[in-house]
Amino acid sequence: MNVSQHRERAVAIGKAAFPEPFITGLEFNPPVRGPWNIVHMAYSIPEVHLLYICARGCLRGVIMTALEMGALDRFSWIGLSENDLAFGTIDDVTLDRAVEIIQRLDPTPPLVLLYLSCVHKFCQLDAGHLITELSERFPQTRFIECFMMPTMRKSGRTDEERTRAAMFEALEKPDIEEERAVSIIGNDFAIRDDALLIEMLRNGGIHVRSLNAARSYEDYKDLARSKTLLTTHPDACFAGEETAKRLGKRHLHLPVCYSFSGIRTTLSRLADAFSLDMPDFDREEEEARQALAATLRVLGDRPVVLDYTASPRPLGLARLLLESGFNLRVLYLDAIQEAEKEDFTWIAKHHGDILLVSTLAPENRLAALRTENALLENPLAIGQKAAYMAETDFFLNLVGGGGLYDFRGIIRLAGDLLDAHKTPKNRRLILQMKGFGLPTPLHGPEDV
Amino acid sequence: MRNAAAFLPSYASDTSGVASALYELGGMTVVHDASGCNSTYSTFDEPRWYDHPSFVFISGLTEMDAIFGQDERVIEDIVLAAKRLKPLFISICTSPMPVLLGSDIPAIATIIETRTGIPTFAIRTNGMNSYLAGASRAWEAIVRRFAEKEEKHGKPSANILGLTPLDFGMTGVGHSIGAWLEHEGFSVNATLAMGNNDSLSSVRALSKAHVNLVVSGCAMASAELLQERFGIPYVVGLPVGAFSETLSKALKRAVRHCESSPLSVDGLLEEKEDGTVIIGEGVFAASLAKALPGTSPASIHVPLEPLGLLNASDERLGLEDETKTEKAMAHAGLVIADPLYKRVAKRGTPFLSLPHPAFSGRMYARHVPVLTDKDLNAWIREALPC
Numbered sequence: 001m002n003v004s005q006h007r008e009r010a011v012a013i014g015k016a017a018f019p020e021p022f023i024t025g026l027e028f029n030p031p032v033r034g035p036w037n038i039v040h041m042a043y044s045i046p047e048v049h050l051l052y053i054c055a056r057g058c059l060r061g062v063i064m065t066a067l068e069m070g071a072l073d074r075f076s077w078i079g080l081s082e083n084d085l086a087f088g089t090i091d092d093v094t095l096d097r098a099v100e101i102i103q104r105l106d107p108t109p110p111l112v113l114l115y116l117s118c119v120h121k122f123c124q125l126d127a128g129h130l131i132t133e134l135s136e137r138f139p140q141t142r143f144i145e146c147f148m149m150p151t152m153r154k155s156g157r158t159d160e161e162r163t164r165a166a167m168f169e170a171l172e173k174p175d176i177e178e179e180r181a182v183s184i185i186g187n188d189f190a191i192r193d194d195a196l197l198i199e200m201l202r203n204g205g206i207h208v209r210s211l212n213a214a215r216s217y218e219d220y221k222d223l224a225r226s227k228t229l230l231t232t233h234p235d236a237c238f239a240g241e242e243t244a245k246r247l248g249k250r251h252l253h254l255p256v257c258y259s260f261s262g263i264r265t266t267l268s269r270l271a272d273a274f275s276l277d278m279p280d281f282d283r284e285e286e287e288a289r290q291a292l293a294a295t296l297r298v299l300g301d302r303p304v305v306l307d308y309t310a311s312p313r314p315l316g317l318a319r320l321l322l323e324s325g326f327n328l329r330v331l332y333l334d335a336i337q338e339a340e341k342e343d344f345t346w347i348a349k350h351h352g353d354i355l356l357v358s359t360l361a362p363e364n365r366l367a368a369l370r371t372e373n374a375l376l377e378n379p380l381a382i383g384q385k386a387a388y389m390a391e392t393d394f395f396l397n398l399v400g401g402g403g404l405y406d407f408r409g410i411i412r413l414a415g416d417l418l419d420a421h422k423t424p425k426n427r428r429l430i431l432q433m434k435g436f437g438l439p440t441p442l443h444g445p446e447d448v
Numbered sequence: 449m450r451n452a453a454a455f456l457p458s459y460a461s462d463t464s465g466v467a468s469a470l471y472e473l474g475g476m477t478v479v480h481d482a483s484g485c486n487s488t489y490s491t492f493d494e495p496r497w498y499d500h501p502s503f504v505f506i507s508g509l510t511e512m513d514a515i516f517g518q519d520e521r522v523i524e525d526i527v528l529a530a531k532r533l534k535p536l537f538i539s540i541c542t543s544p545m546p547v548l549l550g551s552d553i554p555a556i557a558t559i560i561e562t563r564t565g566i567p568t569f570a571i572r573t574n575g576m577n578s579y580l581a582g583a584s585r586a587w588e589a590i591v592r593r594f595a596e597k598e599e600k601h602g603k604p605s606a607n608i609l610g611l612t613p614l615d616f617g618m619t620g621v622g623h624s625i626g627a628w629l630e631h632e633g634f635s636v637n638a639t640l641a642m643g644n645n646d647s648l649s650s651v652r653a654l655s656k657a658h659v660n661l662v663v664s665g666c667a668m669a670s671a672e673l674l675q676e677r678f679g680i681p682y683v684v685g686l687p688v689g690a691f692s693e694t695l696s697k698a699l700k701r702a703v704r705h706c707e708s709s710p711l712s713v714d715g716l717l718e719e720k721e722d723g724t725v726i727i728g729e730g731v732f733a734a735s736l737a738k739a740l741p742g743t744s745p746a747s748i749h750v751p752l753e754p755l756g757l758l759n760a761s762d763e764r765l766g767l768e769d770e771t772k773t774e775k776a777m778a779h780a781g782l783v784i785a786d787p788l789y790k791r792v793a794k795r796g797t798p799f800l801s802l803p804h805p806a807f808s809g810r811m812y813a814r815h816v817p818v819l820t821d822k823d824l825n826a827w828i829r830e831a832l833p834c
Contacts, residue, residue: 025529026529027508028486029486054544055575055576056458056462056575057488057576058484058543060488060493061484067809072455077453079451082547097452119544119545150484151510152511362505365501366501428498
């Protein structure tokens with residue numbers, strides 16, 4: 001097969017290179033705001049205060065994110081000036097201003113996530129010293145280093161992965177650790193309560209804690225009481241490993257998965273880990289198949305397009321749709337995770353004409369240059385970027401997997417897809433709301 | 449506590465200012481940046497992003513670019529995009545990292561222009577200054593490059609310089625100011641740079657005007673350049689309330705005597721017990737202060753670069769300092785400012801909200817008033833909570 005990286009904005013998956021099908025150049029930013037960023041994630045910790053230190057241009061986005069989600073009272077910032085960089089005063093200035101800021105906060109927060117930036121990395125700011133100094137001055141507050149370093153985004157772990165890990169550094173070894181308890185960490189969206197995974201744990205008498213359910217800082221601290229840490233978001237695996245290693249816990253990584261056999265394996269691992277009965281799940285699997293088949297009967301040949309922000313496993317989801325008979329035509333993505341190699345290879349082999357379209361390519365700025373749209377008659381989109389790129393009001397507003405998990409998640413997905421097929425949405429408004437599921441100042445057309 | 453805040457947001461940055469200023473002119477703006485600048489700009493600082501395509505991109509700087517200085521990669525990417533999208537010009541500005549690395553953006557611009565034949569220029573930014581600095585340099589660059597000598601004819605005409613959504617939102621303020629100018633006997637020659645239908649040709653024809661009306665500090669540098677190159681005088685101020693009359697006289701005097709009028713803030717910087725304090729961009733704040741009814745003018749607090757103000761070197765101007773802002777409001781009888789300033793105002797201080805998109809983004813976008821259309825007395829009466 002002739003595969004190579006492409007400078008074009010689109011390539012058939014059968015001819016695409018793995019894991020980076022495109023050579024990225026200048027980058028376009030589609031007006032799609034649902035996916036969470038490092039600010040949204042961090043505010044999952046109740047009572048946390050965020051302190052960002054960077055240049056104004058970089059700060060503005062995170063400040064506005066906090067403002068729009070109604071959390072500006074737990075956000076502070078320190079700007080950088082050219083003098084700070086030129087005269088080597090960056091360490092002192094940062095410390096002095098951080099002290100002044102913390103002194104102004106009332107009540108003093110129990111936890112401050114201190115976000116340093118690319119500039120600090122290249123100026124070699126001593127983050128350890130900064131945190132030590134702050135910890136001595138404010139002993140009632142825990143300070144943790146976090147990261148906003150987009151320059152390093154292609155150099156090992158991403159800011160998202162490192163932030164997810166840092167978020168649990170304030171957990172401490174408890175006096176009593178509960179063997180029959182699990183803490184689910186690292187998810188933007190809580191796993192839905194009806195998931196088989198949750199049902200199995202509860203039926204087995206396992207106490208389930210979750211950061212998403214934490215309502216106070218004490219709830220957050222209590223996450224450390226569970227012997228087992230469970231992660232399901234691929235970007236949270238590192239957080240689980242690091243936290244478990246530090247606290248001497250067990251880490252169970254059961255990533256979101258869309259293959260029926262994979263779901264069974266996942267649930268089986270859960271059962272093994274807690275010595276639970278493993279139901280056969282034949283009925284649930286059949287229900288999932290039936291739900292997808294019922295949706296397919298209504299959708300027929302309607303073209304389906306999908307983007308990578310809809311799920312942490314977009315190719316897995318794409319494969320499920322293809323194996324179920326849906327007319328999936330376009331995948332919007334810019335890179336593919338290593339963990340999705342098998343699904344990529346399967347799709348490339350069996351559906352090599354499916355188009356991969358880069359979301360970053362500058363040509364996307366002009367609808368006229370999104371030439372694949374001419375071939376898509378009345379498409380149904382899964383994900384916000386897909387809706388924008390394909391210019392359709394018929395879309396499933398799914399971000400980051402939406403907490404859907406195992407067979408029950410697939411059943412729900414099939415139902416939601418049917419709703420999306422039938423009912424158009426206000427694309428212009430929905431796509432511009434920042435942080436899916438969070439408060440927004442946008443309520444009507446006059447706001448955007 | 450300069451350049452830091454426990455409770456307040458920061459103003460939009462210089463890179464947003466560049467992109468906003470050039471948005472409607474048909475060019476391509478590239479921010480040499482890793483990631484985030486464009487998302488920030490297009491989400492919070494650019495209300496036109498969804499409906500009106502314009503070519504604003506980031507270069508996608510990586511660690512390898514930073515370490516090895518791979519300028520050729522950036523050049524190639526810009527050249528490729530330009531060949532595909534065919535912009536009328538290319539502007540390149542920078543976030544902090546390229547500044548730290550010493551990237552030679554003017555040289556990069558020259559190479560790109562040579563390879564594409566498209567006018568290309570660098571705009572000096574560092575991501576550390578406000579939108580005013582960025583927009584100011586962007587318009588200065590565009591005027592320097594494209595404004596041409598044109599004959600003036602007909603009745604006196606004026607350019608409106610300084611319109612961006614960052615200061616005025618999408619309120620149609622340009623039409624309101626245009627209508628006022630027409631009423632005062634001026635035709636509108638061009639606006640810089642919002643609401644133009646013919647993009648760069650408006651810039652080319654700027655010199656046809658008899659006078660420039662500068663409605664935001666970010667147009668000051670371009671106004672001075674137009675005066676230097678084409679002898680066009682400028683008048684600084686926003687036509688609001690009673691100040692409109694002063695401004696009209698200044699415009700007519702400017703045409704008659706070819707004499708410019710910067711905006712003086714004499715008497716506006718002293719704190720007055722129980723007085724009105726206006727916080728915001730200098731030209732807007734000073735114009736409003738001079739327009740408000742009452743015997744003593746309000747005082748102003750300008751936490752941004754004081755561009756366009758006669759007393760720009762006054763050390764009381766230009767401090768983005770939360771504690772100083774707090775102090776400026778401490779003894780006020782009325783504060784007029786973006787609603788987010790309430791966060792550091794003393795409880796009970798009468799507060800009149802005047803949303804400023806460059807500060808609060810799209811949070812209060814639909815509440816941005818067009819003061820140039822309003823009877824200020826009525827506006828204050830209606831807007832002040834009882």
